[in-house]
Amino acid sequence: MLADWSNIPRRNWLRDGEVEFHIAALLGDGVGPEVATEAIRVLQAVGQKFGHNFHFHHGLIGGTAIDVHGVALTEEKLEMCRSCDAVLLGAVGGPKWDDPKAKVRPEDGLLALRKELGLFANLRPVKVLPMLVNSTTLKPEVIKNVDLMVVRELTGGLYFGQPKKQWHSPEGRLAVDTMAYSEQEVERIVRVGFEIALMRRKKLTSVDKANVLESSRLWRQVATEVSADYPNVELEHMLVDACAMRLIQRPSQFDVIVTENTFGDILTDEASMLAGSMGMLPSASLAGIPRGSTSKAFGMYEPIHGSAPSRAGQNIANPIATILSAAMMLRYSFNLVTEAEAVEKAVVAVLEDGYRTYDIMEEGKCKVGTREMGQLIAERITKEDKT
Numbered sequence: 001m002l003a004d005w006s007n008i009p010r011r012n013w014l015r016d017g018e019v020e021f022h023i024a025a026l027l028g029d030g031v032g033p034e035v036a037t038e039a040i041r042v043l044q045a046v047g048q049k050f051g052h053n054f055h056f057h058h059g060l061i062g063g064t065a066i067d068v069h070g071v072a073l074t075e076e077k078l079e080m081c082r083s084c085d086a087v088l089l090g091a092v093g094g095p096k097w098d099d100p101k102a103k104v105r106p107e108d109g110l111l112a113l114r115k116e117l118g119l120f121a122n123l124r125p126v127k128v129l130p131m132l133v134n135s136t137t138l139k140p141e142v143i144k145n146v147d148l149m150v151v152r153e154l155t156g157g158l159y160f161g162q163p164k165k166q167w168h169s170p171e172g173r174l175a176v177d178t179m180a181y182s183e184q185e186v187e188r189i190v191r192v193g194f195e196i197a198l199m200r201r202k203k204l205t206s207v208d209k210a211n212v213l214e215s216s217r218l219w220r221q222v223a224t225e226v227s228a229d230y231p232n233v234e235l236e237h238m239l240v241d242a243c244a245m246r247l248i249q250r251p252s253q254f255d256v257i258v259t260e261n262t263f264g265d266i267l268t269d270e271a272s273m274l275a276g277s278m279g280m281l282p283s284a285s286l287a288g289i290p291r292g293s294t295s296k297a298f299g300m301y302e303p304i305h306g307s308a309p310s311r312a313g314q315n316i317a318n319p320i321a322t323i324l325s326a327a328m329m330l331r332y333s334f335n336l337v338t339e340a341e342a343v344e345k346a347v348v349a350v351l352e353d354g355y356r357t358y359d360i361m362e363e364g365k366c367k368v369g370t371r372e373m374g375q376l377i378a379e380r381i382t383k384e385d386k387t
């Protein structure tokens, strides 16, 4: 029997026309605070323009939380996130906390949020904007027209499966991680893939390693079973190694890709290169299945890039990935589609005007810093006519 995944406890109270929104803002480490501050600036511009009040509730996460509290996320801040309508996250991690023997790691905070808030569905859209076609390392003819969405399972697989440990044996040290999936876990994420595909070009590629892994064989069976409910979506199965190849060989063939946690982690870093820079790619991690235009799933929103410690504190990081993540928040958690589009259009307009951060810089363009890019996008939203 299928569970009703559309019954999400958190956002059910959200009334149509709601104007008050509470957002947990966990800025994190490295460039995290710089890029997230620009996303907040942009959300404030949206609020002023469209008449919403976005309230930001700040908290520490990652290495900065370890330095102050000894843990990467306190119970209190986890509760704060639970009581908000959505979470905006910068990035976590850095060399200071990278010791493999460390008892606590910045990433623990992020993983705890994903697990504790039930954020099983990670949406990572990869769209190549025409004006950036030349800023990638791939040939323009290969990447033009790329518009795909990776749906990554986020609370299972190797990241959370038990046993997960390191130990000493008489023969030497041993370690184990476990890739485990229940059919319910597979079913709900595959359904997200189908629902997203329905809203797009109606093609779903389910990626696994069914020629070797038992968990992948279950994945493939469940995906095939669920496809019976979606006769209008074309389902194909693809092995993860083949998918890695296809992503750089013919990326425009993909519409929606659905895959397990670790495969999705690796494939999305690869896919991000299609868009020119990790600094361009947003993500949404949802606790429910988005359905059409009535999406009010609780979610966490963050850029797919990391904390980039070597770029931190210099006002150079590209804030667009985080700003586009804020647009995803408007769309998927608050059901504010016009507002989301206003942000996306403003990003395109500023790029069309020739402004670039260092990571997407080309000759003849105007190089700007993190703050300037955020300001330009916010101003654009303020100035544009409401559509």
Ligand code: IPM
Residues within 6 Å of the ligand: 093, 107, 110, 265, 304, 306
């Ligand atoms: C990502 C990141 C994280 C992950 C790290 C920071 C734990 O690489 O969101 O892709 O592996 O999921």
Ligand code: MG
Residues within 6 Å of the ligand: 265, 266, 269
């Ligand atoms: Mg990753």
